[in-house]
Amino acid sequence: MSRNLKRLAGLSAAAIAIAWSGTAAAQEGGGGSDTDTKNFAVVGNVPAMCVGGTLAGTGATFDMGVLIDVNTGLLRNDLAAPPKILSGSFCSARSTITVAATPMAAQTFTATPPAGFSRTVNYTATAAGWTETPASYVTGAGSNPAAVQTRGTAFSGDITVSVGSFSTGGGATQRLVADTNYQGNVTVTLAVAS
Amino acid sequence: MPRALGLETVLVVGGFLCWASPAFAQSTVATKTLPVTGNAPPVCAVGSPRLEAGSQINFRGLSGNTLQIDQMVDPTTLAVAAASVDIKFDAVCNYPHRLRLESQNNGLFPTLQRTQPAAPGFGSAVPYRATVNWGVVNGVLNADAQARRINEQRFNVDLPTAGEIDLKLTIAPGSSNTRDNAPLLAGDYADTMRIFVEPR
Numbered sequence: 498m499s500r501n502l503k504r505l506a507g508l509s510a511a512a513i514a515i516a517w518s519g520t521a522a523a524q525e526g527g528g529g530s531d532t533d534t535k536n537f538a539v540v541g542n543v544p545a546m547c548v549g550g551t552l553a554g555t556g557a558t559f560d561m562g563v564l565i566d567v568n569t570g571l572l573r574n575d576l577a578a579p580p581k582i583l584s585g586s587f588c589s590a591r592s593t594i595t596v597a598a599t600p601m602a603a604q605t606f607t608a609t610p611p612a613g614f615s616r617t618v619n620y621t622a623t624a625a626g627w628t629e630t631p632a633s634y635v636t637g638a639g640s641n642p643a644a645v646q647t648r649g650t651a652f653s654g655d656i657t658v659s660v661g662s663f664s665t666g667g668g669a670t671q672r673l674v675a676d677t678n679y680q681g682n683v684t685v686t687l688a689v690a691s
Numbered sequence: 692m693p694r695a696l697g698l699e700t701v702l703v704v705g706g707f708l709c710w711a712s713p714a715f716a717q718s719t720v721a722t723k724t725l726p727v728t729g730n731a732p733p734v735c736a737v738g739s740p741r742l743e744a745g746s747q748i749n750f751r752g753l754s755g756n757t758l759q760i761d762q763m764v765d766p767t768t769l770a771v772a773a774a775s776v777d778i779k780f781d782a783v784c785n786y787p788h789r790l791r792l793e794s795q796n797n798g799l800f801p802t803l804q805r806t807q808p809a810a811p812g813f814g815s816a817v818p819y820r821a822t823v824n825w826g827v828v829n830g831v832l833n834a835d836a837q838a839r840r841i842n843e844q845r846f847n848v849d850l851p852t853a854g855e856i857d858l859k860l861t862i863a864p865g866s867s868n869t870r871d872n873a874p875l876l877a878g879d880y881a882d883t884m885r886i887f888v889e890p891r
Contacts (some may be wrong), residue, residue: 549721561729570734570783570853581725601727609828613853614785620727660727672853675733675786682724689719 509566543589547687550656552588559583559660561601564618564679570672572665580659586627587653588687590679594656595645595686598622600636600666603676613675617666622683625657636681647690658685699860717755735788735888737856738781743760746859747779753778759861762837767772769874771817773864784888790825790856791887793843798836798868799880814867814875821884822859834882836868846891856886 503669559578566573603616610616625631630648635641660683665671673679744751749772751759758776765772799810799817816836823830828846836841863873 506796537840546718546720547721548718548721552723557723559725559727561727563732564729565734565785567732567734568736570736570785576729578891583723586721588723598727603731611850613783614851618729622727658723658725672783672785672851673731674851675731677730679729679731681727683727684722684724686723687721 499684545590545689547588547589547592547689548586548686549685550583553582553584555611559683561660561679562662563684564601565673571669572663574672576662576663579658583656583658583685585653586649586656586687588689589651591647591649591690592627592652593622593645593647593688593690594627594632595688596622596624596632596634596658597644597686598634598636598660598683598684599681601679601681603674604678604680606674606676608672613670613672615665615667615671616674616676617663618673618679618681618683619666620660621662623651623657623661624685625659626655627652627687632685634683635662639666656685694751701707705849730843731785733890735784736782737886737888740778740858742781743777743779743857747775749774750776758811760862763880764875768872770813770865770872771862771867771875774860774862776860777858778858780856780858780886780890781854782856783855784848785851787847787849787851787891789827789887789889789891790823790830790831790848791843791885791889792821792823792830792844792846792886793841793887794821794832794869795883795885796834796836796838796881797838797842798834799862799882800836800839801876802876802881803878809869809876810867812873814869814873816868817862817875817880817884818866818868819860819862824857825869825888826845826850826854858884858886860884 561576561578564572601618606616619637621633621635622632623631628648630646632644632646634644740753740756747813748760751761760774762772764770798819818836819834821832826848828848830846832844867873
């Protein structure tokens with residue numbers, strides 16, 4: 498056993514010697530006679546970065562359809578839409594997830610609505626799956642302390658974005674003015690945490 | 692050797708800048724925006740009528756959609772007795788619309804058509820006045836009972852309106868289709884009033 502190891506070591510040393518001698522011979526053939534050595538540092542880093550995922554299934558729009566009870570003109574109390582899945586999101590470092598949203602607002606009827614009417618619908622937007630406590634944002638609220646959530650570690654996974662808890666701007670007794678297009682936006686932001 | 696060190700430094704710095712640019716300018720923040728949309732179709736709705744408390748004079752009340760006058764004539768003169776009532780309807784129209792008030796008979800007329808001409812000196816129909824308040828509208832319909840026909844008034848409403856339609860019906864004492872305080876022929880008298888909130 499010991500003899501075999503020695504033999505291997507000997508063969509290994511011989512192989513290195515052959516390689517260097519080949520290099521020396523080539524240099525001699527090119528006219529040079531010195532040997533030189535340069536050291537190059539090979540360095541790299543992995544930058545802290547976040548990449549948003551892609552949407553699976555249907556498009557990016559939460560289409561809520563008809564917003565009102567046509568018998569009363571009041572906001573429907575059964576508004577719901579399937580959540581959207583942002584697949585393949587990742588952050589390579591500690592990160593924050595932020596949800597922001599704007600109320601759904603009548604896009605054609607832009608004047609101040611008359612008494613008893615409203616042109617906005619508030620709702621809660623939630624982004625779950627990234628942090629233990631989902632990030633959520635209530636449009637029309639004075640403050641949204643839950644809108645920003647922090648994750649201490651790098652992560653890759655799906656983010657489930659959902660909307661719910663719809664309410665009429667100005668109060669539940671207000672009716673929505675007729676309009677073919679009410680629109681708001683939910684914005685989900687992943688960012689490297691400092 | 693110093694030359695080699697200098698080259699090494701340049702390579703390191705160059706490599707760092709090369710990563711730094713895309714990493715920090717483009718990828719430390721990722722954002723997705725998802726629209727939330729819906730629509731509110733044009734809607735008008737009118738609820739069931741209800742009596743304004745304490746508003747009725749000489750009316751028995753509201754039964755379903757029927758208002759029954761209690762004493763139609765003064766028992767001593769047979770002239771029409773005064774009567775009034777205030778009815779409210781919850782209503783909403785979430786777009787510019789029109790309010791239409793329609794009297795089917797243009798007054799209270801006998802429910803059974805007479806085959807004989809009315810007796811001279813007697814009244815055979817009862818005029819009344821309807822006033823309506825709805826949002827910015829303050830309207831009047833005078834059902835003068837001079838002829839049995841449909842009589843209607845239309846009021847354009849430029850704004851979405853929600854609240855109550857307030858309808859007041861008033862029969863003046865002694866009112867008649869012939870002359871004031873004429874005695875009224877015996878019979879049952881009726882009219883149908885319709886309220887529409889509709890597209891213009």
